[in-house]
Amino acid sequence: MTLEYQVTVSTEDVAFAGTIDDVYITLVGQDGSSKHVKLDKSKFAFHKGDVSTFTVTCSEDLGQLLEIHLEKQGGIIIKDSWLPAKVEVESPDGKVYSFPIYHWLTDSKKHFFREGAAVLDFQETNPQMIKTRKKELKNKKNLYRWAVYKEGTPLCMEADTLKSLPPDDRYPFTRELEFGFTAVAALAKLGLEAWSHCIDKWNSMSDIEKLFECHVTSMSDYAMKHWREDAFFGYQFLNGVNPMMIQRCKTLPSKFPVPSNMTFSKSQLTLRTEMMKGNIFLCDYNILDGVETNTINGRKQFLAAPLVLLHKNEDDEMMPIAIQLKQKPGKDNPIFFPTDSEYDWLLAKTYVKSADSNLHELNFHLLRTHLLAEVFAVSLQRNLPRVHPVYKLLIRHTRYTLQINFLARKSLISESGTITRYTASGGKGMLTLLDRSVSSLTYRSLCIPDDIADRGLEDVPNFYYRDDGLKLWNIMHRFVHDILSFYYKNDGMVQNDAELQNWIQEIFENGFLRRSETGIPQKFTTVAELVKFVTMVMFTCSAQHAAVNTGQYDLYGWMPNGPSTMQEPPPTQKGKADEARFLSTLPDVQTTVHILATIWLLSMQSSDARYLHEFVEEHFTEDFPKYKVTMFQGDLIKLSEDIKSRNENLRLPYTFLDPKLVENSVAI
Template sequence: MVDYIVTVYTGDLAFAGTFNNVHIKLVGTDGVSNRTWLLGLKGPLSFYKGAVSSFTVTCPVSIGKLILIEIDKKPHFIFPEDNWFPAKVEVKSPEGDTYNFPIYHWITDSEVHLFKEGKALRVFEDDNQPGKEIRELEILQRGKDYRWDVYLEGIPHCMRSEGPSDLPYEVQFSYTKEIEFDYTAVTGMAELELEKLFQSTKNWPDMDSIHRVLSSKRTKISDYVQEHWKEDAFFGYQFLNGVNPMLIQRCSVLPKNFPVTDDMVSLGGQHTLADEMEKGNIFLCDYKRLDGLKTNNINGKKQYLMAPLVLLHKTPDDQLVPIAIQLKQTPADDNPIFCPTDSEYDWLTAKIFVRSADFNEHELNVHLLRTHLLAEVFAVSLLRNVPMVHPLYKLLVPHTRYTLQINNLARKNLISRDGVFTKFAASGGEGMRTLMKRSLSSVTYRSLCIPDDIADRGLENVPNFYYRDDGLKLWEIIHSFVQGVLSFYYKNDTEVQKDSELQKWILDIFEHGFLSQVGTGIPESFTTVAELVKFVTMVIFTCSGQHSAVNAGQYDYGGWMPNTPITLERPPPTTKGTTSETTMLKTFPDVNTTVHGMAVVWLLSKQSTDSVHLGKYPEKLFSEKKPRKLIEDFQRDLHELSEAITVRNVDLEVPYTYLDPKVVENSVAL
């Protein structure tokens, strides 16, 4: 007789333990063990939350190298059936070998569940029959559990489900996340001390009223925004380091529909626009995707959303300041070009319309589509096509955490027919659907890769561009990590080409994420290791750093409504000299619209206490020493970047923290 020592680790999550009877069967290359009831000295506490319990499984003879384990649980005659979250199982063989079986899944029934030994295996090297069969069965079941759906024609596809509770347990929020998220969603108005205002359809009577109401929940940056929102330098700064650093580009030739002349602008000294464009000192933000959108009707009033063009100048002291704003795309006598030399409220009103346009462009394109929806495509394709034992699954599944549920909630509560964004944003409703379709057509592979995107927009040398500086460093750290891991498993390009699971993953992304549009540059297949490394780097960066950059600062910059109006209630001035503080107040969104917008950005900016930050891998999915060492190197590099950002920020009037690894979540989880 020979003994196998089986150690079971139950996850340290809320309600992870079980009082059910747990059974195991070991499957090896030379035989199988009997199904054994894991009964230990701890009795019913053997599988309590966080428990580590060891048992002995006895076989007549050695069953060879272990391939897989079969686990099931049955209700005890005293205790009803419950859910269990085993983290992993370790088995020490009589030959002295230790086999690891990472699980990290909820077991919610009495069925037999099969888990393979933890060594990562690609499909063409998984050559034993039981292993092949498990692989095929797993993918078959996942294809049923994770099905594609079309929420709206013309945008990335999503996962089909009736609601959050319909999602598989493995992708649902933890109990902690669920409670905290629901609490914030329900109590957001109260936390912000706005509950008395959420039904008021009145205009704001004066600026003092806005100051009093919007000061209950403050951050250092929201205080700065409130103090400096009118200033040109801060207006320009937000295009670089606010929540939407994705629109600005260097301008070498003025658009034909933006006829700015030298006598309109002041560039200091004898400089002309042509001179400054040649030097690389002129920049453009063009909101053309918003042109002609059907706008919302809120509180019985038509709303207004412009499609501005904004020209900015880098001054000799390295500030980026606006020098001309045209609020509609087509030049006309009733579409003046506003400049800093205009009256105070003409210029301020023009900037307010730009900031409102930026809110709508940011939320639907930069935030929702380019991070949330694409992250869901990456996740669903991974879960449908790549088994748990595959190295790509082990590498990427931590970056899918909570994404499917947060997107499900967004479709239900934000962009549905009765969603908050639909009801209270200028582009809500039909305009929202149009903008999202237009936005997908603008997404290219290069625009999702920050080194390419920065180069394409001509922003390599813009000073004080911390999104670029931190983002490029973060990209390089992720790329180095991904290259190390994937090069360990893929020694040459041929191995990439013959990995059918890998090829199905990218093809699904091409078809369901980018709707088979060849012009996007998204690959339909992988032919080289380098191609694979770059794409996986993009996936991880999008799900972690990029999402943080465009999400984490929403309350910082949007908590003070005048800086980021969710909508505007009056059309822009058609002639100069017709604006005042009174017209500005009447242009701002109504009180209830304002507070609903504030509550949403508050909710979307508030991390839960069980957040997992970039580089943290509490689930030990890799068994091999090399990838584990690479994870340690990755964590070290991220720590060094975090320290450098902290030192840099000490000297900044407005610290930039959104790409600091210690605040970047591993996944789109909020």
């Protein structure tokens, strides 16, 4: 008796995914295996985006299908990689089994792929599947190894070169070309080469405007036109590229002696009464105090550690009312007010913007999205097999993260990197600041509902980062809860999942450096704990990164709105500032140009970006999770439409957390 199995093989529709090599398959079932057979291909089988069906014959029924073995064999001279998407097998009785792959085959070894239904480790009953599961994790632990980048910072993926990264974690060739080309040619593409060797100070604001004209977005244009205005300065603490510093102020810190009877605004409100009403807010940059600053082009640079007091006025605008540039009060550390001279006040605000941009890049962008995303990704690969539901949920949120971080370590924060060379906190200061930032990391600060509550910002009007972020978090949380509750029927199942416990343990050890004070779980005891943590990982790798990355060129493209460094020390007395003093304090021409090219590059959307609502890869194969994926996509698209309609009525639209514009992963 001959039984026929219909095998449909899909190749991913990305650059260079196809192969001309021969492909062999073995079907493995509960009751036996097929022969290892070559799939006789037509002319275009296994080419990019191809879907081809083959017949595999067996002399007996294999029973329920468990896994397939795939092998690719080709010419000795040409190494031809292949990226299959999935294999579907229809058995003689009409049942269809799905095998998700999404994995580069670069050698001629046999590769094992499980049937797609998610299975927890303690649910495995078949000895062959237990063996396959253990073998997969052993292989992945050899492939994904931890390394120390700098003592006191989260561990990273061990890789000496780009090519030493696993193929699944590297850009396809086109993306590599695109990134490499723009990294090398960003200055040329922006027409900035002529400026890139000039180490002079700026002579006039009109010269900065000429430079700015190389690339203008609607928001960078707005920033250039409104950067001097107090309302725009205050707005950015809520909806700029760093919405992470502002908090409600209930009592004024003693180090910031602003008179409590101080009056401000048209109706002569006092600080004391407005603080009691909850209308006063504080940004305290004490983390920057004493950070050793850089030397750029032979000049010592400066970085303030300011305190900023803000008032929510009658028009619901967030207005700055007092700025102190150093932490310790004293005669040589005046408090600046909007009533001071134009350039005294503008200079004080610009020192704040420079401090904010330095802290934003290293703490809220590099550490809290890029470095943590890498920890989540490496631990995921090392501890969870492809058949694990948490792996299936999170794998799309790790796409290209290892590669972009490798490039960042090589070209941005290395000794010759742009951030190292052209920011006030570059060099030794960077390590101090990263170390302090790691110490300030808490689990609650990574979960937007907790973070907003802890900063007392639940009812601040016109706070779109909070509004969109909380909606996104809730949509993600509901999705994660529905999916994981399907697999974990009770808390005991979470406790019994050894792979899951290993995953969180490695994150605690290698990402949070065994600091129990962070509040990061060291183990999971309930389904609810697991759901919250997985939601945090998903949010951090997608939405939070978008919030602190996307708008960099929009808001720092006009350099005075976020200078990477300051060339003069903070003023020790009032009445000395004028336009000439202001210009001499700003970064020099070369520094401005190099930072501009870098943030332009970091704000680019790549041609093969994947967004939050897109599920290009189908890792879940059962009906219930597939249905929940569809529901999740619908919720995201609805939120995107709501954000668009809200933005139509805003003078300055907030788009950073529109799900259709949020990349799935830290990929740029």
